[in-house]
Structures are given as structure tokens and as C-alpha cells.
Amino acid sequence: MKNIALIDEPVGFDVHAVRREFPVLARMIRGVPLAYLDNGASAQRPNAVIEAVNDYERHHHANIHRGVHTLSQEATALYEAARDRVVRFINARSRHEIIFVRGTTEAINLVAQSYARPTLKAGDEILITHLEHHANIVPWQIVCEQTGATLVVAPIDSHGAVHVDEVVSLMSPRTRLLACAHVSNALGTVLPVRRLIAAAKARGIVTLVDGAQAVAHMNVDVRDLDCDFYAFSGHKMFGPTGVGVLYGREQLLERMPPWQGGGEMILSVSFTKTTYNSLPNKFEAGTPNISGGVGLGAAVDFLNGLDRESAHAHESALLEHATEALSAIPGLRIVGTAGDKASLVSFVVEDVHPHDLGTILDEDGIAIRTGHHCAMPVMEFFKLPATARASFAFYNTLEEIDRLAAGIERARKIFA
Amino acid sequence: MELNDLYRDVILDHNRRPRNFGGLEPSDASVEGFNPMCGDRLTLRLRMAGDAISDIRFEGQGCAISTASASLMTEAVKGKTREAALELFARVHQLLTEDAAPPADELGKLAALSGVREYPARVKCASLCWHTLAAALQAANSGDLPAVSTE
Numbered sequence: 211m212k213n214i215a216l217i218d219e220p221v222g223f224d225v226h227a228v229r230r231e232f233p234v235l236a237r238m239i240r241g242v243p244l245a246y247l248d249n250g251a252s253a254q255r256p257n258a259v260i261e262a263v264n265d266y267e268r269h270h271h272a273n274i275h276r277g278v279h280t281l282s283q284e285a286t287a288l289y290e291a292a293r294d295r296v297v298r299f300i301n302a303r304s305r306h307e308i309i310f311v312r313g314t315t316e317a318i319n320l321v322a323q324s325y326a327r328p329t330l331k332a333g334d335e336i337l338i339t340h341l342e343h344h345a346n347i348v349p350w351q352i353v354c355e356q357t358g359a360t361l362v363v364a365p366i367d368s369h370g371a372v373h374v375d376e377v378v379s380l381m382s383p384r385t386r387l388l389a390c391a392h393v394s395n396a397l398g399t400v401l402p403v404r405r406l407i408a409a410a411k412a413r414g415i416v417t418l419v420d421g422a423q424a425v426a427h428m429n430v431d432v433r434d435l436d437c438d439f440y441a442f443s444g445h446k447m448f449g450p451t452g453v454g455v456l457y458g459r460e461q462l463l464e465r466m467p468p469w470q471g472g473g474e475m476i477l478s479v480s481f482t483k484t485t486y487n488s489l490p491n492k493f494e495a496g497t498p499n500i501s502g503g504v505g506l507g508a509a510v511d512f513l514n515g516l517d518r519e520s521a522h523a524h525e526s527a528l529l530e531h532a533t534e535a536l537s538a539i540p541g542l543r544i545v546g547t548a549g550d551k552a553s554l555v556s557f558v559v560e561d562v563h564p565h566d567l568g569t570i571l572d573e574d575g576i577a578i579r580t581g582h583h584c585a586m587p588v589m590e591f592f593k594l595p596a597t598a599r600a601s602f603a604f605y606n607t608l609e610e611i612d613r614l615a616a617g618i619e620r621a622r623k624i625f626a
Numbered sequence: 627m628e629l630n631d632l633y634r635d636v637i638l639d640h641n642r643r644p645r646n647f648g649g650l651e652p653s654d655a656s657v658e659g660f661n662p663m664c665g666d667r668l669t670l671r672l673r674m675a676g677d678a679i680s681d682i683r684f685e686g687q688g689c690a691i692s693t694a695s696a697s698l699m700t701e702a703v704k705g706k707t708r709e710a711a712l713e714l715f716a717r718v719h720q721l722l723t724e725d726a727a728p729p730a731d732e733l734g735k736l737a738a739l740s741g742v743r744e745y746p747a748r749v750k751c752a753s754l755c756w757h758t759l760a761a762a763l764q765a766a767n768s769g770d771l772p773a774v775s776t777e
């Protein structure tokens with residue numbers, strides 16, 4: 211028998227076994243198998259997450275931290291166990307440092323309103339980069355309006371890379387906060403966050419990392435990064451929507467006033483004096499997304515159960531194959547060619563608008579994202595109204611990328 | 627639903643060679659339409675003779691559906707009164723969104739847009755130019771120059 215040159219997974223990673231864990235990947239779209247290449251927008255859920263949420267809803271739901279009855283205690287235990295899993299997942303020091311929020315956006319807004327707003331004064335500076343998602347731009351613009359602080363934007367180069375020296379050169383005695391992405395959602399660039407954080411720390415600058423696009427692709431260790439805040443979303447790491455995490459260094463969280471008032475975040479309330487609850491509850495007013503938290507805990511278990519090094523190697527193989535296959539298409543230009551990239555390819559095709567491409571690929575069962583990716587300054591930098599973006603997870607296959615390439619060729623013919 | 631029902635020859639032709647494309651100086655109204663969802667952006671300029679659109683041109687950047695729709699629209703409304711143009715907008719809107727579409731012969735070439743109905747995410751692409759036209763007709767009336775967004 212002839213050797214087949216194209217193996218669909220590196221040794222040690224059985225992509226087809228992993229795919230069986232994700233029921234939606236077996237779906238047919240318009241009569242053809244789904245090729246889900248929109249993981250940067252939202253990743254799919256494995257059985258383990260679906261079943262954990264289902265089990266919670268069927269057998270354990272009640273409000274948490276309140277009742278003395280069995281269900282309330284079970285729900286509380288499940289929710290808090292999920293928090294403990296997150297503590298270990300990102301190597302936080304304690305459960306006091308893990309605040310459950312709706313997602314990355316809420317996490318960043320919490321820091322903006324509870325840390326930055328009371329701390330910053332007119333003339334202070336918040337430093338971000340040019341490739342941030344709107345969720346890591348607009349909350350700071352709001353704080354700047356509220357405090358008179360200034361937003362300073364570090365440049366990217368024509369590959370979409372961020373250079374440490376250029377960011378450092380913008381750190382001034384007035385810089386109070388550095389907020390940057392770990393991985394760019396629009397370009398895939400992996401930022402040199404460790405070095406950026408070290409440089410900021412040496413200057414007494416507080417740091418926040420938007421990890422929305424990172425947690426699904428790499429091990430994140432907040433103590434190794436040494437950041438003050440780290441934000442991420444459950445649904446981009448194979449968990450449910452509507453739940454996410456703000457990691458914060460305990461000393462900072464202790465000093466911060468509550469963000470929202472209500473139940474859960476108090477110890478005692480009278481009309482003259484309210485005493486706030488301790489961490490993390492101080493930042494968790496109201497009944498949270500309990501089933502979402504439980505599902506997030508299950509997603510952490512699922513990721514821990516994978517050989518993440520092999521999964522990462524598989525993703526790198528996907529990126530390499532996609533870069534090669536797409537580069538070979540005439541008129542196609544990859545946008546974002548930094549040396550260190552997550553498994554994501556943003557691109558434009560001559561004479562085919564990304565939106566039309568998205569519709570045409572959908573006809574072939576291929577799901578990609580098209581548009582500005584909530585990163586309009588990035589689009590402006592590259593002088594593009596929009597790009598098409600294929601973003602991969604470890605459950606994608608080389609064959610799906612070949613189908614993507616064939617679909618793009620088909621679109622080119624339609625518009626030829 | 628077939629792709630070639632969305633990307634009919636008329637649509638592809640008007641995307642490749644948009645009619646009435648470019649600037650118009652002087653104009654009685656110039657309005658920018660913007661679809662923040664996808665970045666489609668067009669500037670529509672028109673000149674009025676009394677109550678009728680005597681000339682209309684557009685420029686900008688957009689997908690094939692948005693470009694073709696704008697091109698077809700300029701052809702369809704040139705020479706029409708304000709009222710007739712807005713009446714046509716109502717019919718095109720029906721065509722794009724309702725299953726009980728108006729008879730194709732009343733819409734002429736615009737009927738080529740009927741495939742869009744099966745792609746709800748693309749309705750905004752086709753309707754952006756019409757919303758912009760409505761704003762431009764109002765601006766020509768009042769002398770304002772508003773911007774339009776489909777969001």
C-alpha cells in the first residue's frame with residue numbers, strides 16, 4: 211500500500227476521537243458536513259460541558275449561597291467547585307482572585323470602573339495597543355472621559371506585530387495602566403505579554419491582559435505572566451456563553467470598591483451603613499449564571515483531560531497548512547503575518563468581498579467570520595473595510611482547510 | 627436555495643460595473659450610509675428638479691449585494707418623484723423581507739434582489755442604499771446632511 215503523505219494529525223493527537231466529543235461537529239449544513247472555522251467568535255461545546263449543564267439543570271438547581279436546603283447546598287458546592295477549577299487552571303493564588311462575570315467584556319469594564327475610575331486623575335495615561343478588540347478600547351475611553359485621563363495607543367507593524375520597545379517607549383511617568391490582548395482576535399498575533407508586563411511592572415504600571423483569544427490555545431499561568439488582571443470568556447474555551455472570569459491580584463481587588471451593588475455582595479445592610487462581602491463575592495452582586503459557571507468548570511476539566519501539548523501541535527499544523535493553502539490562491543492576501551500567531555488566518559481576496567465569501571462558503575458548510583471583528587482600528591490600519599477570518603480549534607482537520615481553499619476558489623470563479 | 631439565485635447575473639454585472647458610480651457636483655444632498663456590522667459604506671448624492679430626482683450617483687465600498695443594490699437603485703429612481711421613489715423603497719423592502727413579494731414585473735431589474743430574502747444576514751446589505759436614499763431625499767428637502775446607519 212502506498213504511503214499517504216497527508217496525515218490528518220500529528221502522532222499522539224487523535225483529532226477524530228476529539229471530534230466525537232463535540233456533537234455539533236457531526237452536523238450537516240445544506241447537505242454537507244459542517245466545517246466550523248469560527249472558533250475565534252465562539253468555540254463549540256463538548257459532551258462533558260453539555261452534560262454538566264444538563265445534570266445541574268435537571269438535578270441540582272437552586273439559588274446559591276442562601277438556602278440551607280439540600281439543593282441550594284448542592285448548587286453552591288458545584289458553582290464554587292467550578293471556581294476552584296479555574297483557580298488551578300490559570301494558577302491563581304486563591305479563590306479570592308477569581309471573579310465570575312458575564313465574559314471578557316464585563317471583566318474589563320469591571321476593572322475600568324472599579325479600579326481605573328477611582329484611581330486615575332486628569333493627565334494620567336492608559337496604554338493599549340493598536341490591535342485591541344473594541345472591548346479593550348471603549349471601556350478605557352469611557353474612563354478617560356470620566357477622569358480626564360488620556361488613552362495612548364502603541365503601534366503595530368505591517369505584519370500586525372507589537373514590539374516591546376515601542377510599547378515601552380510610550381510608558382511615561384503618567385502611565386497608570388497597560389491593557390493589552392494576549393492574542394489578537396482580528397490577526398492572530400500573539401503578543402509578547404510577559405515582557406510587556408515585566409516592563410510595566412518595573413515602572414509601577416498596573417497591567418490587564420485580555421485573554422479571550424488565548425485560553426483556548428495555550429496554557430495560561432497568571433503567576434508566571436505576573437499580570438495584575440487577566441480576563442477571559444467561557445464560550446471561547448468550549449464552555450457556555452454568559453460566563454467568564456476576571457482574575458485579579460488579591461491586594462488590588464481588596465482595595466477596589468464594589469462595581470455593582472445588590473444581594474450577594476454584602477455582609478449586612480441597613481439604611482445607614484452597608485458592609486461589603488469579602489472576595490470574590492464583593493464583585494458578584496445578584497444571582498449569577500450558575501449553570502454557566504458549572505459548565506465552565508466542566509470545560510476546564512475537559513481541557514485538562516486533553517494532551518494540550520499535542521493539541522497545540524495539531525493547531526500549529528492547521529495554521530501552517532492554512533497559511534500555505536491560502537497563500538497559493540491567486541489574489542488572496544493574508545492580513546496579519548506576525549512571527550508568533552495563534553491558529554487563525556485573516557485574509558482578503560481580490561474582487562471578492564468578505565461578506566460574499568462568507569455566504570458562498572456557508573453554502574459549502576464552511577463557517578467563517580467576516581467583517582471588522584470588533585477591531586475597527588485594525589481594519590483602518592490595513593486600509594480594509596473587512597476581512598474574512600478562519601479561526602481553528604484542535605478539533606479542526608487539514609481536510610476542512612482544503613475545503614476552505616476550494617470554497618474560496620469557487621467564490622473567485624463566481625466573481626471572475 | 628441555490629447560490630446562483632442570490633448571485634444572479636444581473637447582480638454580478640452591477641457589482642462588476644456599477645452604474646451611476648462616482649461623485650456628483652453640485653448636488654442637492656449628499657448622505658453617507660454605513661453598515662457597522664460589515665463595514666459597507668456608501669455616499670449617495672442626488673440632484674433634484676422640483677420634486678423629481680434629476681440625477682443620482684453613489685460611491686463607496688461594499689459587498690456585491692450592497693454595490694449591485696445601490697447600482698440598480700440609482701437606475702430605478704432616476705427621474706422619479708420623491709413620492710414614487712419612497713413608494714419603490716417600500717416595495718423593495720417587501721421584496722427583501724416578506725415571502726409574499728410584490729409581482730416581479732412591477733419591480734423590473736430590482737426583482738433580481740429577491741434571492742436576498744433567503745439570506746437574512748444579507749438583507750441589510752441590500753437595503754443600506756435605500757435607507758440612505760430616504761435620508762438624502764429628506765436632506766434635499768431640509769438642507770440637512772445627516773449620516774445613516776443600518777444599526
